[in-house]
Amino acid sequence: MKKYVLPVIILVVFEAVAVTLWLTKDNLFYLFNFSYIGISIFLGIILFIRKYKHARRIVQLLVGLYMLVYLGIISRENMQIEGFWYYLFTGVFEAATIHYAVAKIFGPLIFGRGWCGFACWTAMVLDFLPYKTPKQPRKKLGWIRYVTFAASLLFVAALFLTHTANIERIMFRAFLIGNILYYAVGIILAFAFKDNRAFCKYICPITVFLKPMSYFSLVRIKCDKDKCVDCGKCKKVCPMNVDMTDNSRKRLNGTECILCMECVKNCPKDAL
Numbered sequence: 001m002k003k004y005v006l007p008v009i010i011l012v013v014f015e016a017v018a019v020t021l022w023l024t025k026d027n028l029f030y031l032f033n034f035s036y037i038g039i040s041i042f043l044g045i046i047l048f049i050r051k052y053k054h055a056r057r058i059v060q061l062l063v064g065l066y067m068l069v070y071l072g073i074i075s076r077e078n079m080q081i082e083g084f085w086y087y088l089f090t091g092v093f094e095a096a097t098i099h100y101a102v103a104k105i106f107g108p109l110i111f112g113r114g115w116c117g118f119a120c121w122t123a124m125v126l127d128f129l130p131y132k133t134p135k136q137p138r139k140k141l142g143w144i145r146y147v148t149f150a151a152s153l154l155f156v157a158a159l160f161l162t163h164t165a166n167i168e169r170i171m172f173r174a175f176l177i178g179n180i181l182y183y184a185v186g187i188i189l190a191f192a193f194k195d196n197r198a199f200c201k202y203i204c205p206i207t208v209f210l211k212p213m214s215y216f217s218l219v220r221i222k223c224d225k226d227k228c229v230d231c232g233k234c235k236k237v238c239p240m241n242v243d244m245t246d247n248s249r250k251r252l253n254g255t256e257c258i259l260c261m262e263c264v265k266n267c268p269k270d271a272l
């Protein structure tokens with residue numbers, strides 16, 4: 001039963017958020033939204049525990065498609081980082097600000113970058129590409145994320161400073177164009193660097209939030225040194241170049257871990 005503690009904790013956290021927001025905002029949507037996401041993640045972890053091969057991909061599709069198609073395209077909510085800035089500037093704690101607070105700013109203190117492994121609609125597509133483990137050494141291009149982060153902030157700030165009309169319509173178009181650009185750049189980089197997650201490592205502006213917060217994550221991969229035989233299989237399958245055999249918080253690329261569990265699945269000694 002011990003192995004089911006984590007999915008239950010995650011479900012309880014999501015339900016707590018769902019009920020709190022439903023009652024405080026008097027909006028039933030929040031109950032549906034966070035319950036749906038929590039149950040999808042719960043289901044995925046249960047499938048993983050039961051060793052179902054495609055468990056993570058199922059959660060990615062359940063949550064990613066829901067957010068991209070239903071929230072983004074049908075409900076016209078910009079859930080990209082521009083949407084976060086937009087709601088922040090308008091001073092409204094709604095949609096993207098709530099999403100960012102839960103999934104990308106405070107949530108990572110508990111579940112690290114679980115968002116990146118299980119829910120992101122950009123990675124949902126990138127993970128179908130052929131380079132599941134990087135075929136080239138990591139590049140020193142992480143600085144680009146600060147440029148894209150600043151660009152997204154400046155773009156939205158400029159709309160407000162210039163008193164642009166129809167900002168909501170612009171935000172919807174920005175969502176569509178932004179996603180097309182993310183997919184295009186992500187796919188090109190994946191093939192150029194032979195690494196499905198190159199976009200996540202170098203370009204994604206959201207990692208400016210995710211990396212520092214996930215440093216303190218409660219949920220993290222740990223190595224049982226008594227069982228480990230230093231075979232190195234875990235590092236070979238890691239899509240994010242993490243040194244998961246080092247238990248310190250300062251492990252190599254520690255804030256890159258997306259909790260995909262590939263290392264755990266491939267360890268011959270059950271040391272992770």
Ligand code: SF4
Nearest residue numbers: 116120122123200204
């Ligand atoms: S790094 Fe960015 S693009 Fe990659 S999975 Fe995380 S949020 Fe999505």
Ligand code: SF4
Nearest residue numbers: 228229231232234267
């Ligand atoms: S795969 Fe397992 S045994 Fe091999 S190095 Fe990694 S943790 Fe150790």
Ligand code: SF4
Nearest residue numbers: 238257258260261263
């Ligand atoms: S393989 Fe292990 S260390 Fe690497 S990202 Fe996945 S869970 Fe994290």
